[in-house]
Amino acid sequence: MPKNYVIVGASSGIGAELASQLVNEGHQVLGLSRSVSSAGDHEVYDVTESGEIQSLPESIDGFIYCPGTISLKPFRSMKMEQFREEMEINFFGAVKTLKQCLKGLKKANQPSVVFFSTVAVQQGMPFHSSISSAKAALEGLTRSLAAEFAPKIRVNCIAPSLVDTPLASSILNSDDRKEASAKRHPLKRVGEAKDIAAMCKFLMSEEASWITGQVIGVDGGMSRLRV
Secondary structure, three states, rough: OOOOEEEOHHHHHHHHHHHHHHHHOOEEEEEEEOOOOOOOEEEEEEEEOOOOOOOOOOOOOEEEOOOOOOOOOOOOHHOHHHHHHHHHHHHHHHHHHHHHHHHHHOOOOOOOEEEOOOOOOOOOOOOOOOHHHHHHHHHHHHHHHHHHHHHOOOOOOEEEEOOOOHHOOOOOOOOOHHHHHHHOOOOOOOOOOOHHHHHHHHHHHHHOOOOOOEEEEEEOOOOOOOO
């Protein structure tokens, strides 16, 4: 049975991959981004600076918030404005858009919310102070909302390691850098958008109906293994 999904950050990377897979399976996807574009087989509509969403479906089966940032700098050189910007994109943006979708989620049968964190929250890494802080706030929101919304709405979070998407292009901009990044992971490769989209689809499915309040690492073993 076709379902309605709202994906924030659907113009590229993981969000675009997920949207394409859902559309190809016959579902309805409202893709949102900070810029209007066409991403393959689905349209992506603009979210205004205030976070206002236009034309939401009456019933929403899944809400997925994909936006992220990669700003790797020493703490001493990070300005307060940069910390605020990271929080605005990664945390407050999720809060603003989810609030607008909550009414629709409550009308659906077994609705699900999925956020995206980073392996750097649990695995301390240098130069990640701003992004780790912002995503840690999102992990806290995940657990709190999962408790508050139970049993009606499930809320989970995926914490990937480095994924080969446009967001990571400045880090994976050569074969040598890709190889070096791959070697840091126990599974010896960098993640792909389809790896993360697969977990997200599972968390939104009926097969995951007894899973909520979890932060799940999809990270090539980075957060737990030393090999």
